[in-house]
Amino acid sequence: MPIKSVLIANRGEIAIRIIKTAKRMGIKTYAIQTIQEANAIYLSWADEIIADSTETGQKSVFLNSETLISYAKKYKIDALHPGYGFLSENPELSEMCEEAGIVFIGPSAKLIRQMGDKNEARKLAVKAGVPVVPGTKKPVNTIEEAKNEIKHIGYPVILKALAGGGGKGMRVVTCPDQLETMYKLATDEAENAFNNRAMLIEKYLEHTRHIEIQILADKSGNAVHLFERECSVQRNHQKLMEEAPSPALTDELRESITGDALSLTRLTKYFTVGTVEFLLNYDGKYYFMEMNTRIQVEHPVTEAITGIDLIEWQIRTANGENLPFKQSEIKKNGWAMEFRVNAEDVQSSFAPVPGIIDELNFPMYPGLRVDSGFTPGSVIPGIYDSLVAKLIISAKDRPEVIKRAVNIMQHTYIKGIKTTIPFFKELLCNKDFVSGNYSTSILTEMENTFFQQENEEEAAALIALQSYLDQFEKIENDKINPRHATLWISRMWSKFS
């Protein structure tokens, strides 16, 4: 039975993304209006808006499965799309949908549980014959257990929240002295973000590349891959930029990694979209890290090189439709990069800076796709993530993409908030990045993390001074009465005249 309506249990750019495809498919879209973002742009895209008043300061409505299900039932909505983050990888929501007769746009609760638990996922990978990083075989709940496990694994290690994602609840520990502090930080963070303190501990491999394979499968067991994405540009394990395909993969390596990704998919009878993440070591060996059972932030780069609408096929396969295409029919064409424009101050170690966007201007450019949930006048709420816009740039090959990206960054004008754009400007002229020979340590290896023209600060100093002088001049020329100037200026003026 075709889906006629869908409830978008998410906000911002991904809500808009889902709505765009749903509309094209003739599905009626319902979005939820929250008190925090009553005027959000994504609302104007939806066919119907559900005004939520249940949200308290403590918990977002997008994290409340009971409320979401009750809305879907109340308005007799056929399906629910969880987007990414929030409850997208929460097995309870998938289960509750199934019980209520609502199509959950994602895999079954069982699959989410299996893959959502990093430990379980590792076991399944081993069973599928996929190489994994040396690590713990069961959840670690105390620091004593952690110490014991690390004896077998050996430093350096990485602590990972078992139920985690988005880089939260992860800490690298290079020596025994750091363990206690890092364990506390990681578990506290995990408790706050995911309500679960359990940890997984793995050997930490440095200078690796993060390669992930996009897979798509239906309930009948047909599974295909849509090539890889490289997401090695990260800060604190959070992705800043992604590209497809990866400059690190030879055809042989690609054959092998995608093959392993599909083995895992088939073994678990996975369906809808999913991403299998690997770490590629400098020696050419790769290891399974985890599998994500949701649509990912960076899915547009895969769409750019394959021409396949991932949201559409996620919806169709969730509803039981079979894939009409075979692997041989899926081709990759050209190159794409995505840059996450976050409201972060790169001059202050990427500290998030919620604020109000005064201006947000991206140039019109061939090959540029902008996915954003904000317009000028928008307030960046402090409680959600700091993503302002995604810039997806495609071209016929990697050097051309870089060239376009440089131009686009040059002509982008954002006022009112600080963003990661100065960082991208620096990244795009970093020789390791440009040569395609970079790893997850690139950010720490970069001498400067933001682009600064020579003499830029001096230019800024001159601007400040000129502005200061202009104010004195206005008073002197009687253009402003000293009583109307700022207290400081008028005091200075009378002191010196």
Place this chain on the structure above:
Amino acid sequence: MKTGRLQKYVVKGTREYNVYTRNFKLRRNPKYKVIKKGSGKYEVSIGKDTFSGEILHQKHNEFTVGINGNTYDFIIDREESLKLRAVMIAENGQNAFFHVRSPMPGKIEEIFVKEGSVVKKGEPLLILEAMKMQNQILSPDNAIVKAVHVKEKDSVASKQLLLELEKQ
């Protein structure tokens, strides 16, 4: 104000820029030129390079200027005022003080020090929880804690004063 007199200003950012002015204009200097473009917007050329920037914020003689997506903070003083202040500091024998401010809005999770605590450079002073991440705030230098202005569970704003330290 006498016209035609040469005036020296010190613009302090991450370093100090000494600039001469005359008649409210930066002294005619072959190296640089500043043109006003609109309200708060300016174009500057230094040598062969041109920059477009704007005043983002001003309070008294403290400015924040934005260029190329980066921001720079400055304090502007005339040379005389600065010299006077330096003399006063030397006379009072003040030590370097550190104001530890919050880098972002968040909540104080845990404080490790109290008034009188002696800390080493890089030592954690407190944990700030922001956007679901735990951030350690480290001591900028070897110092002694003079004052603690927050307590655990307090919500803090960006740049809010958390602790005062005196350099050891």
